[in-house]
Amino acid sequence: MTDAPLLAVEHVSKQYRLPRERLFAAPPVVPALDDVSFTLQAGRSLGIVGESGSGKSTLARLVMALEAPSSGHVRLDGQDLHRLEPAALRQARTRVQMVFQDPYGSLDPRRTVGQTVAEPLALLQGAPRDEQQRRAAQALEAVGLRAADLAKYPHEFSGGQRQRIAIARALITRPRLIVADEPVSALDVSVQAQVLNLMQDLRDEFGLSYLFISHDLSVISLVCDEVVVLQGGRIVEQGPPARLFTQPQHAYTQRLLAAVPGMEPPTRPAAGAAA
Amino acid sequence: MPDIASSVPISRAKETCSSAATASSPASEPAQADPLLEVRGLSVTLPTARGPVQVLRDVSFTMARGQTLGIIGESGCGKSMTALALMGLLPEGAQVSGSIRLDGRELTTLDERALCALRGARIGMVFQEPMTALNPLHTIGRQIAEPLRLHRGLSAAAARAEALRLLERVQLPQAAQRLDAWPHQLSGGQRQRVVIAIALACGPGLLLADEPTTALDVTIQREVLELIGELVAADGMGLLLISHDLGVMAQTVRRLLVMYAGSVVESGPTADVFRRLAHPYTRGLFAARPRLGLARGTRLATIPGRVPDLAELPPGCAFAGRCALAEPACAAAPPPLAEVGAGHHARCIKPGVAP
Numbered sequence: 001m002t003d004a005p006l007l008a009v010e011h012v013s014k015q016y017r018l019p020r021e022r023l024f025a026a027p028p029v030v031p032a033l034d035d036v037s038f039t040l041q042a043g044r045s046l047g048i049v050g051e052s053g054s055g056k057s058t059l060a061r062l063v064m065a066l067e068a069p070s071s072g073h074v075r076l077d078g079q080d081l082h083r084l085e086p087a088a089l090r091q092a093r094t095r096v097q098m099v100f101q102d103p104y105g106s107l108d109p110r111r112t113v114g115q116t117v118a119e120p121l122a123l124l125q126g127a128p129r130d131e132q133q134r135r136a137a138q139a140l141e142a143v144g145l146r147a148a149d150l151a152k153y154p155h156e157f158s159g160g161q162r163q164r165i166a167i168a169r170a171l172i173t174r175p176r177l178i179v180a181d182e183p184v185s186a187l188d189v190s191v192q193a194q195v196l197n198l199m200q201d202l203r204d205e206f207g208l209s210y211l212f213i214s215h216d217l218s219v220i221s222l223v224c225d226e227v228v229v230l231q232g233g234r235i236v237e238q239g240p241p242a243r244l245f246t247q248p249q250h251a252y253t254q255r256l257l258a259a260v261p262g263m264e265p266p267t268r269p270a271a272g273a274a275a
Numbered sequence: 276m277p278d279i280a281s282s283v284p285i286s287r288a289k290e291t292c293s294s295a296a297t298a299s300s301p302a303s304e305p306a307q308a309d310p311l312l313e314v315r316g317l318s319v320t321l322p323t324a325r326g327p328v329q330v331l332r333d334v335s336f337t338m339a340r341g342q343t344l345g346i347i348g349e350s351g352c353g354k355s356m357t358a359l360a361l362m363g364l365l366p367e368g369a370q371v372s373g374s375i376r377l378d379g380r381e382l383t384t385l386d387e388r389a390l391c392a393l394r395g396a397r398i399g400m401v402f403q404e405p406m407t408a409l410n411p412l413h414t415i416g417r418q419i420a421e422p423l424r425l426h427r428g429l430s431a432a433a434a435r436a437e438a439l440r441l442l443e444r445v446q447l448p449q450a451a452q453r454l455d456a457w458p459h460q461l462s463g464g465q466r467q468r469v470v471i472a473i474a475l476a477c478g479p480g481l482l483l484a485d486e487p488t489t490a491l492d493v494t495i496q497r498e499v500l501e502l503i504g505e506l507v508a509a510d511g512m513g514l515l516l517i518s519h520d521l522g523v524m525a526q527t528v529r530r531l532l533v534m535y536a537g538s539v540v541e542s543g544p545t546a547d548v549f550r551r552l553a554h555p556y557t558r559g560l561f562a563a564r565p566r567l568g569l570a571r572g573t574r575l576a577t578i579p580g581r582v583p584d585l586a587e588l589p590p591g592c593a594f595a596g597r598c599a600l601a602e603p604a605c606a607a608a609p610p611p612l613a614e615v616g617a618g619h620h621a622r623c624i625k626p627g628v629a630p
Contacts, residue, residue: 051492052463158581159350188349188519193563193575200572215492218565222573245567259493260567261500261522 004078006177006209007040007063012072014058014233032058033069034233040226042176045203045210047224047241049217049256055233056213060181063211064098065089076177094124097170101182103162107154113140114150117169124173139168142205143198160191164198171202179211184219196222217260221245229253309379311480311513312338312361316373319360328586330356332537333373338530340480341511343504345528345545347518347560351582353537354517358485361515362398363390378480396426399474399512401503403486405466409458415442415469416454422476441472445502464495468502475506482507485517500527521564525549530618533557536583536593538609543619553613553621555598592623600625 013034020027033055040046050056061067062074065081074081076092084092097120100106107116117139118132127135137147143164154162163183170178183199184192200223202208214220220227221241229237229244229252237250248254319331331353338344346354359365361375363382375382377397385393394400402408410418419441420434429437435454442450445468458466467487474482484503488496504527507514516528524531524545531548533541533556541554552558562576580597589595595605602625610624 051494160581189521189560190349190563190578191581193565193577196565197574197577200574216565218567218569221567222565222569222571222575225571241571255494257567259497261493261497261520261526 004075005039006042006077007211008073008075008078009036009038009059009063010073010075012036012059012062012069012074014055014062014067015070031233033062035072036230036233036235037072038228038235038238040177040209040211043207043209044225045212045223047220047227048211048213048230049215049220049227050230051215051256053232054230056230057181058233059230060098060179060211060213063177063179064096065093090124094120094173095175096177096179097173097175099163099166099170099178099180099183102186103159103166104154104186106166107162109154111153112150113152113154113157113165116154117150117165117172120169120173135172136168139172140165142171142202143168158191159187160194163187163191163195167195167198167202171206174206175208177209177211179213181213182215183212185214185216192219199223217241217245217256229256309376310337311340311342311378312515313376314357314361314374315376317357317360317375318372319356319365320370321366322368323586325586327370329588330537330585331360334534334537334539335373336532336539336542338481338513338515340513341507342530343507343514343516343528344530344532345516345518345524346532346534347521347524348534349519349560349582351536351585352534354534355485356537357534358483358515358517361481361483362394362400363387364394392426395422395473395479396477397480399477399479399482401467401470401474401482401484401487403489405463405470405490406458408470409466411458414455414457415461416456419469419472419476422473426477437476438472441476442469444475444506445469445472447472462495463491464499467491467495467499471499471503471506475510478510479512481513481515483515483517486519487516488523489518489520496523503527521549521560533560536588537585538593538622540594540623541619541621543616547616547619551615551619551627553615553619553626554594554623555600555627556594557621558627559597600627 014032015029016032018028018030036059038046048056048059062069068082076096079092081089081092114133114136118136121127121132121135136150140147140149145161145164157165184195187195196219203210210223212220212223224241227239227241227244228235229250231252237244237253244253245257248257315335317331317334318329320327320329334357346357348354360371363385371383416435416438419438423429423434423437439450439454442453447453447465447468461469488499491499500523518524528545531543531545532539533554535556541548541557548557552561559578563578565575578597583593583596589606591606591608592610595601604624610622612620612622613626615621615626
């Protein structure tokens with residue numbers, strides 16, 4: 001158990017069935033993931049890069065045990081998540097938490113921040129109320145908010161603050177792995193920088209690992225030790241960001257990199273030099 | 276004088292009158308002397324539950340024909356509100372002061388009927404989310420034909436033929452088969468091409484694009500931006516691009532406005548703005564941007580604090596509370612526009628040059 005990596009994804013495939021088109025024909029299937037394997041050691045972070053439809057979010061759902069793979073295994077600390085009994089899965093879920101893209105959609109507007117942040121504790125560990133509130137206050141302070149904010153409602157916060165609340169909710173079970181699906185892409189540039197810095201601080205402070213899903217290569221290179229490039233449900237390239245982003249081997253990675261808008265002035269002829 | 280006037284036959288006078296009326300319509304010869312778009316001292320106040328809030332303050336800029344201009348800033352800075360004001364689509368109860376002139380014609384005083392004749396004809400619009408801009412219940416051919424039939428009075432057959440030509444122009448693959456396709460059958464990038472085709476349909480003088488690629492993947496984003504750039508250059512249209520992405524701006528527009536809390540804080544040629552970074556806010560935006568090639572664990576520079584509430588803006592510089600260079604004079608009165616280079620201005624008493 002001690003030797004097992006924090007997360008091991010082994011030959012995972014996932015097909016989604018589409019609605020039947022003809023009465024007597026088999027319904028068509030979409031392969032969302034195709035034989036995907038990687039491991040993540042504790043304390044390290046892995047980035048998943050790819051375009052819409054490449055299977056990034058399906059992968060996140062499988063790692064969170066929200067869905068079962070069609071074949072293959074997802075192991076957390078050596079335990080196959082999809083073979084666990086419900087009670088054991090519940091326990092395993094304290095070790096892996098998720099942060100979603102849209103901080104407006106992922107917080108319930110009718111619950112206070114305190115209720116939202118403490119919910120995983122209440123559900124997963126059945127902790128007593130005062131313990132829940134104490135830990136919720138700690139989690140809020142860890143993400144740079146105040147304990148007094150527990151009584152407020154989500155609409156009283158800006159987008160960046162809401163994402164901090166979502167991170168606090170993920171932190172409260174003291175997870176070892178946080179699956180973050182595009183956690184900063186809905187935020188403004190200056191707020192994005194604050195949240196990225198916070199995520200790095202939390203990693204150093206709590207020894208967290210991130211499975212960081214993003215379409216933004218520059219964000220990935222900042223947070224991750226290793227990157228996996230997904231295209232059409234397959235891993236086409238894998239490696240440390242420094243190498244992957246300076247010497248991309250696969251044509252798709254090269255295309256992704258070439259498309260990142262740089263700071264060079266427009267290439268159109270009329271747009272020439274400093275006028 | 277009265278003699279000369281009376282010597283003109285009545286029928287002739289009528290003719291002059293009616294031709295003068297048509298001459299004042301868009302795209303006429305004398306209008307060429309005016310800039311395409313001139314915005315002067317535009318301020319907009321919206322009624323809210325907490326009383327009137329000024330969302331745009333004294334915004335001024337000029338666009339020549341065929342010029343590309345970008346507006347950059349963060350949520351709530353007023354960039355989309357500026358676009359809505361240009362189109363006369365501000366929320367109910369908005370109070371507008373200042374002037375917006377398109378082809379020399381004042382827009383702020385036009386009635387809804389006149390604005391309808393303008394939107395889609397002289398001003399083409401491309402929005403962020405192509406799925407909500409398109410009507411899911413109409414084929415794309417019909418949606419492209421709509422402005423052609425409305426503004427140019429084309430017959431159904433002629434509009435359909437023109438729609439096909441437009442789809443080919445925006446490089447939608449298999450355009451002929453796609454005329455009868457529904458929006459849900461297209462990918463995000465293809466839908467945005469259709470929206471661009473609708474915007475171009477009547478040959479507008481001004482193309483307004485509000486975050487046109489934010490919902491798209493990076494590789495598609497590049498294709499769509501290149502397409503917009505080509506079309507704008509080919510037709511000599513003015514492009515007003517609104518985005519929060521500095522990289523997109525660098526590649527697409529020649530002039531740039533940086534907005535903060537409803538005001539333009541810096542304006543100038545894109546290359547100069549990026550080189551000088553004269554306003555502290557522009558500098559802060561640049562420093563906060565994650566860039567490819569930064570080592571893992573690099574901490575990004577952040578702008579401390581957050582955007583002030585528009586209802587409670589300080590009397591002086593709106594950025595002063597977050598600015599490392601602020602001094603008492605900043606809080607006292609709004610800073611004047613300082614010229615920092617040719618055609619390059621910053622609203623700051625200590626405009627700097629990046630080291």
